Amino acid sequence: xxxxxxxxxxxxxxxxxxxxxxxxxxxxxxxxxxxxxxxxxxxxxxxxxxxxxxxxxxxxxxxxxxxxxxxxxxxxxxxxxxxxxxxxxxxxxxxxxxxxxxxxxxxxxxxxxxxxxxxxxxxxxxxxxxxxxxxxxxxxxxxxxxxxxxxxxxxxxxxxxxxxxxxxxxxxxxxxxxxxxxxxxxxxxxxxxxxxxxxxxxxxxxxxxxxxxxxxxxxxxxxxxxxxxxxxxxxxxxxxxxxxxxxxxxxxxxxxxxxxxxxxxxxxxxxxxxxxxxxxxxxxxxxxxxxxxxxxxxxxxxxxxx
Numbered sequence: 001x002x003x004x005x006x007x008x009x010x011x012x013x014x015x016x017x018x019x020x021x022x023x024x025x026x027x028x029x030x031x032x033x034x035x036x037x038x039x040x041x042x043x044x045x046x047x048x049x050x051x052x053x054x055x056x057x058x059x060x061x062x063x064x065x066x067x068x069x070x071x072x073x074x075x076x077x078x079x080x081x082x083x084x085x086x087x088x089x090x091x092x093x094x095x096x097x098x099x100x101x102x103x104x105x106x107x108x109x110x111x112x113x114x115x116x117x118x119x120x121x122x123x124x125x126x127x128x129x130x131x132x133x134x135x136x137x138x139x140x141x142x143x144x145x146x147x148x149x150x151x152x153x154x155x156x157x158x159x160x161x162x163x164x165x166x167x168x169x170x171x172x173x174x175x176x177x178x179x180x181x182x183x184x185x186x187x188x189x190x191x192x193x194x195x196x197x198x199x200x201x202x203x204x205x206x207x208x209x210x211x212x213x214x215x216x217x218x219x220x221x222x223x224x225x226x227x228x229x230x231x232x233x234x235x236x237x238x239x240x241x242x243x244x245x246x247x248x249x250x251x252x253x254x255x256x257x258x259x260x261x262x263x264x265x266x267x268x269x270x271x272x273x274x275x276x277x278x279x280x281x282x283x284x285x286x287x288x289x290x291x292x293x294x295x296x297x298x299x300x301x302x303x304x305x306x
Contacts, residue, residue, distance in 0.1 A: 026108055027051055027100065028210040032079045039067040041081055050106040050215035051179075054099045059083040061094060068094050071123040071205070082120055082205030085192070087132065093192025094204070098211065101184040108179040110138065110147070110213040113187070116166035119156035120203035129160030132204035133194035136171045141183030147173040152195050166207060176214065180280055182246045187211065221245050223303055224282060235294055239275075239286040240301060247305030250283070254293060255300045263292075268306065 028047045035043040042056040059068040059081070069084045071077035083094040102108045113136050119126035135150040149171040156167040179185050191204045225241035240252065252265040265287040276284040293299060 024049055024212070024215060026110065026211045026213045026215065027054060027098070028208075030079070030208055031081055034079070036070050036072040036078060039069050039083075041070060048103075050103055050108045052101045052103050057081060057096050057098060059085075059094050059096050061085060062092065063095070071120065071203070073123045076125065077120065077123045077205065080118060080205045080207040081209070082118070082123065082203060083191075084123075084203065087192030087202055087204050093133070093190050093194055095188060095190050097189065098187040098209075099184050100179060100187055100211070102179045107216050108213060109176045109215075110173065110179065110187075110211065111176050112170060112172045112212040113149075113189070113210070114168065114170045114212065115206040115209045117154050117156055117169050118166050118205045118207060120205050123203070125164055126157040126202065129155060129157040130202040131155050131160070132191060132202060134169060134171060135190040135194055136173075137188040137190075138173070138177055139186040139188065141181050141185060143186075146185075147175075147177045149173055150194070169206070178280060180244075221305070223301065225284075226301070232288070234288075236289040237286050238289055238301070239284060240303065241276075241282050241284040242303045244281060244283055245305045249306045251304045251306055252285075252287065253302045253304070255302070256292075256296065256298075258300055261302060265301070 025047070026049055029044040031041065031044065033043065033045060034041045039060070040056050040058040044057065046053055059070055060066060061068045071082040071084050081096065085092065085094050087093055100108075100110075117132060117134070119130040119132065121127060131153040133150070133152045134154060136148065137145055138147040140146050151169060151171055154167055154169055155161055157163075161167055191206065221243050223240055223242045227239040229237045229239070242250070248271070250269045251267040252269060253261045254263055254265060255261050269285055271283070273285050274283045275286060276282070289296075
């Protein structure tokens with residue numbers, strides 16, 4: 001059982017704090033040297049920072065779930081992610097996804113996804129200008145959408161862009177998204193004809209995928225702030241703030257000697273009791289100090305995740 005203890009002496013206030021400070025690449029792959037088998041790309045050689053290896057990526061047709069093979073015919077398309085679907089005939093697109101799980105001891109926040117877009121013709125470089133659309137959607141471990149971003153009509157190929165060059169694409173979430181829930185998040189990437197101008201025929205591939213955000217040490221389970229109010233109504237109170245662990249409820253105990261923890265302030269503090277719900281990482285609750293705590297010169301508090 002996770003427990004954290006905090007000591008208070010009347011009229012004293014003590015706290016610790018932690019924050020995310022580093023902005024950097026969370027996961028990236030160049031797709032060079034990957035293994036292609038039907039609709040799946042494996043051995044992606046991920047470069048990782050703060051997350052576990054996402055593993056393979058697979059291509060599917062729109063929302064149908066039908067597998068969509070990847071181009072695998074030459075050095076050019078073997079080193080990128082290029083579904084063999086003509087996406088230029090209106091409302092046609094492919095879908096792939098990347099699994100993201102924060103590594104033990106790390107906290108991760110996502111802000112942006114970047115890649116290089118190639119317009120392809122039969123698996124090679126497209127010899128005329130084409131446009132493609134892209135959308136990213138992030139799902140939490142409960143399969144709830146927590147962020148999305150889109151871009152329409154990304155041009156690639158002559159005369160829209162220089163011959164033989166990819167088009168850099170950046171998709172930015174409206175706000176940073178912490179991977180704070182236990183489990184695996186899913187970053188879904190859609191590419192093709194999602195809106196904007198219709199094209200007459202096109203295969204949309206991409207290369208040099210990078211998932212951008214912030215990383216840092218995980219915030220430990222701890223009581224981060226204690227505020228004693230001797231003039232509370234109708235009597236003295238203590239307000240405790242602690243880091244969330246994903247538990248459905250918490251128990252708050254007190255002791256005068258760090259040995260006997262048989263007394264509690266509340267043995268079932270629900271998430272709905274949080275007095276600062278805007279803080280996704282911490283929980284704040286005020287407790288009345290009654291009985292032996294009312295006039296105690298000092299005491300210790302312990303929070304357990306249930």
